[in-house]
Amino acid sequence: MAERYQLLYLSRLSSDTTPLCVAEIVRAARQKNQAQRIRSLLVFDGLRFCQYLAGEAAPVRALADRIRADPRHTDFRLLHEGVLRDPSPLSRSSLGYALCYDDSLDRIEQAGGAQAIELFARLLPSFDREPGSPRP
Numbered sequence: 001m002a003e004r005y006q007l008l009y010l011s012r013l014s015s016d017t018t019p020l021c022v023a024e025i026v027r028a029a030r031q032k033n034q035a036q037r038i039r040s041l042l043v044f045d046g047l048r049f050c051q052y053l054a055g056e057a058a059p060v061r062a063l064a065d066r067i068r069a070d071p072r073h074t075d076f077r078l079l080h081e082g083v084l085r086d087p088s089p090l091s092r093s094s095l096g097y098a099l100c101y102d103d104s105l106d107r108i109e110q111a112g113g114a115q116a117i118e119l120f121a122r123l124l125p126s127f128d129r130e131p132g133s134p135r136p
């Protein structure tokens, strides 16, 4: 059984990209993540992205490398990566999408490491999630 892996990063929308790209990212990512058995949650605050990825280690790391190189965002900062022991409430679909309107992403960045993932999970109910998202 392959090890289960989780990863959380923060990044910033590129100055030459509009938020309109987010819908395209979500649409394409849903299908690709499903094929790779990757589960994910992408939070966008109008300026920054915070994305949680979970799955087998190799595909999760390979996807993070592809995402890091994507010119639609910059300033990619890895907050935490490591083994996922228990199923996470953050990873229930191939790509969940949520909006955030306050300083939550600053708080997650300051927490850093495994605590950033814990805080991300605690803040999840305060995010504006797409209709039909499972309740945490």
Ligand SMILES: Cc1cc2nc3c(=O)[nH]c(=O)nc-3n(C[C@H](O)[C@H](O)[C@H](O)COP(=O)(O)O)c2cc1C
Residues within 6 Å of the ligand: 011, 025, 028, 029, 030, 032, 033, 040, 042, 049, 051, 063, 066, 067, 068, 069, 070, 072, 073, 095
């Ligand atoms: C903020 C952000 C999040 C992304 N999330 C995903 C994702 O969860 N899954 C995915 O396949 N691509 C995601 N992408 C797109 C990848 O960077 C990349 O375009 C895609 O994986 C390329 O796939 P391809 O090499 O098969 O064309 C994301 C891009 C950005 C900017």
